[in-house]
Amino acid sequence: MKWITHALIAIGRWLRSLGRAPRERRFRLQVFEERARAVASGRSNEVVALFRSGGTNKWCFFVCPCGCGQQVALNLMTSHHPSWRVVSDEQGPSIFPSVDSTTCGAHFLVRDGHVIWC
Numbered sequence: 086m087k088w089i090t091h092a093l094i095a096i097g098r099w100l101r102s103l104g105r106a107p108r109e110r111r112f113r114l115q116v117f118e119e120r121a122r123a124v125a126s127g128r129s130n131e132v133v134a135l136f137r138s139g140g141t142n143k144w145c146f147f148v149c150p151c152g153c154g155q156q157v158a159l160n161l162m163t164s165h166h167p168s169w170r171v172v173s174d175e176q177g178p179s180i181f182p183s184v185d186s187t188t189c190g191a192h193f194l195v196r197d198g199h200v201i202w203c
């Protein structure tokens with residue numbers, strides 16, 4: 086019966102490798118009232134983490150979709166410059182205007198949770 090155990094382990098490995106296969110990046114929005122929790126959740130690959138305080142959107146955090154691994158932090162307060170706007174519906178978040186990373190050079194839009202390269 087040992088071969089069954091080995092077969093199950095092999096199938097498990099194969100299924101996990103499918104999960105790791107590259108696929109199109111899709112963001113979903115998570116909203117936090119605590120900045121530290123937003124920063125922490127914004128380290129997950131599929132999350133745009135929005136920090137909101139007193140009913141006002143303050144910052145959003147997400148991992149740069151280019152693969153550089155850096156976390157992007159966007160100011161959402163119109164009192165500060167530059168500022169971005171995040172809107173979200175059931176399709177996913179959209180970020181306006183485009184994001185132009187000064188560290189890795191990535192330039193992209195986020196629309197309905199999808200990354201569109203510029």
Ligand SMILES: [Zn+2]
Nearest residue numbers: 149151153189
């Ligand atoms: Zn990048």
